[in-house]
Amino acid sequence: xxxxxxxxxxxxxxxxRFIRKxxxxxxxxxxxxxxYFYSRTALMYIYMGHMKYEHTKPYEDWFWEKNRINLIHxxxxxxxxxxxxxxxxxxxxxxxxKLVIATGSHSNMFxxxxxxxxxxxxxxxxMDLEKLELNSKDTDSAVIVGxxxxxxxxxxxxxxxxxxxxxxxxxxxxxxxxxxxxxSEIINRHIREHGIDxxxxxxxxxxxxxxxxxxxxxxxxxxxxxxxxxGITVGVHPNIDIIKDTDIETSxxxxxxxxxxxxxxxxxxxxxxxxxxxTPEGRKxxxxxxxxxxMMGKCVANNIxxxxxxxxxxxWYNSAKFFDIEYQTxxxxxxxxxxxxxxxxxxxxxxxxxxxxxxxAQSKEVKGFNLLGIRYRQNVCIKWIEQKLxxxxxxxxxxxxxxxxxxxxxxxxxLAGQKV
Ligand SMILES: Cc1cc2nc3c(=O)[nH]c(=O)nc-3n(C[C@H](O)[C@H](O)[C@H](O)COP(=O)(O)OP(=O)(O)OC[C@H]3O[C@@H](n4cnc5c(N)ncnc54)[C@H](O)[C@@H]3O)c2cc1C
Numbered sequence: 398x399x400x401x402x403x404x405x406x407x408x409x410x411x412x413x414r415f416i417r418k419x420x421x422x423x424x425x426x427x428x429x430x431x432x433y434f435y436s437r438t439a440l441m442y443i444y445m446g447h448m449k450y451e452h453t454k455p456y457e458d459w460f461w462e463k464n465r466i467n468l469i470h471x472x473x474x475x476x477x478x479x480x481x482x483x484x485x486x487x488x489x490x491x492x493x494x495k496l497v498i499a500t501g502s503h504s505n506m507f508x509x510x511x512x513x514x515x516x517x518x519x520x521x522x523x524m525d526l527e528k529l530e531l532n533s534k535d536t537d538s539a540v541i542v543g544x545x546x547x548x549x550x551x552x553x554x555x556x557x558x559x560x561x562x563x564x565x566x567x568x569x570x571x572x573x574x575x576x577x578x579x580x581s582e583i584i585n586r587h588i589r590e591h592g593i594d595x596x597x598x599x600x601x602x603x604x605x606x607x608x609x610x611x612x613x614x615x616x617x618x619x620x621x622x623x624x625x626x627x628g629i630t631v632g633v634h635p636n637i638d639i640i641k642d643t644d645i646e647t648s649x650x651x652x653x654x655x656x657x658x659x660x661x662x663x664x665x666x667x668x669x670x671x672x673x674x675x676t677p678e679g680r681k682x683x684x685x686x687x688x689x690x691x692m693m694g695k696c697v698a699n700n701i702x703x704x705x706x707x708x709x710x711x712x713w714y715n716s717a718k719f720f721d722i723e724y725q726t727x728x729x730x731x732x733x734x735x736x737x738x739x740x741x742x743x744x745x746x747x748x749x750x751x752x753x754x755x756x757x758a759q760s761k762e763v764k765g766f767n768l769l770g771i772r773y774r775q776n777v778c779i780k781w782i783e784q785k786l787x788x789x790x791x792x793x794x795x796x797x798x799x800x801x802x803x804x805x806x807x808x809x810x811x812l813a814g815q816k817v
Pocket of ligand 1: 405471684717
């Protein structure tokens with residue numbers, strides 16, 4: 398059987414590896430950005446000089462040939478599902494029995510005046526990183542638009558090269574559409590301590606240019622900020638470019654059922670480009686994060702190899718780093734606690750660590766954890782949420798979530814003292 402996978406990110410590559418583990422199918426992975434799989438999450442460390450591109454490849458180059466996974470470095474221009482063919486932009490045509498679409502995301506870009514000027518860019522790909530090298534070479538300041546996970550990475554990257562960075566955030570706090578006020582304020586302070594000019598309640602209105610290059614940005618308050626580099630980090634959306642002219646159904650992403658099958662027989666989709674038709678409990682229909690790509694890759698491999706499996710992502714979790722502060726979240730902690738939820742919250746006097754546990758106000762069942770500057774064991778927190786433990790039980794047993802109790806400061810007694 399011939400399996401073609403479009404996209405060699407975490408989703409496509411996990412699918413290829415797990416199909417190989419279970420079968421002797423003929424596997425071809427086609428990808429335009431790079432021949433070899435690399436870790437997109439490490440892009441920032443390449444720019445900051447902590448890693449070279451070679452170090453971001455989780456597998457040695459010989460791995461693919463040894464495992465009979467055929468890699469094609471090229472772009473797919475068209476999919477013909479009735480003839481089961483894929484056309485590359487270089488003119489090559491390949492046939493498939495099963496097709497997996499794993500084309501990832503694109504950076505969001507809105508219709509701002511001037512957003513096509515040189516010096517305006519997103520941060521998603523190796524090509525974006527090359528652009529950033531060029532764009533940041535001859536400028537000592539940058540404006541970043543967007544208060545999310547990629548925006549703060551870009552701020553840290555440019556800050557590491559001694560650029561003066563201004564971060565424009567539409568909301569009244571960093572990551573405020575996800576964070577409750579207190580977590581957001583911890584990160585606001587932390588960003589400012591690093592010398593970043595964080596402007597809250599501020600939107601980009603227009604980008605001004607000179608000789609086709611960015612010269613300044615104008616904000617919604619009319620302020621003009623001089624800068625030759627504008628980073629646009631206002632989220633991502635599924636990359637469905639090559640699906641649009643096919644009979645594969647899309648909405649925002651490629652629509653798939655619980656087996657990750659599209660409406661067209663023998664065509665599957667996985668990773669960032671996917672939109673689930675049915676929302677799993679406590680999750681979203683589009684989830685552009687690394688481990689989701691990996692989980693979907695394994696699930697699709699099983700389905701292709703005849704082990705029918707339902708994609709079940711379980712309890713939501715995520716982690717990130719905001720300069721020096723680590724963030725972990727498990728389950729559901731909304732940015733406004735209410736709507737039948739209550740919570741306990743404790744913040745360290747240094748203003749850089751906090752723990753929040755959200756629970757159902759009536760049943761007292763624990764619903765989610767937010768942690769800044771403190772790490773808790775993922776399996777323990779997730780198990781408590783799955784087992785619907787009460788907040789009182791969780792507070793009693795909280796020390797079980799600690800890593801290395803001998804070396805890690807413990808704060809459970811502080812949290813237990815909070816009013817429930
Ligand atoms: C800067 C940055 C930092 C991130 N940090 C984190 C993090 O800390 N934690 C986390 O969970 N997530 C993070 N993410 C998100 C995470 O990287 C993505 O969710 C994940 O990489 C998506 O994997 P994927 O396999 O679905 O798609 P991708 O990794 O986007 O791979 C898709 C591939 O498909 C190829 N492709 C697309 N169209 C075609 C075509 N027509 N022909 C041929 N090839 C094509 C592209 O070249 C691309 O390489 C980060 C993302 C970015 C941009």
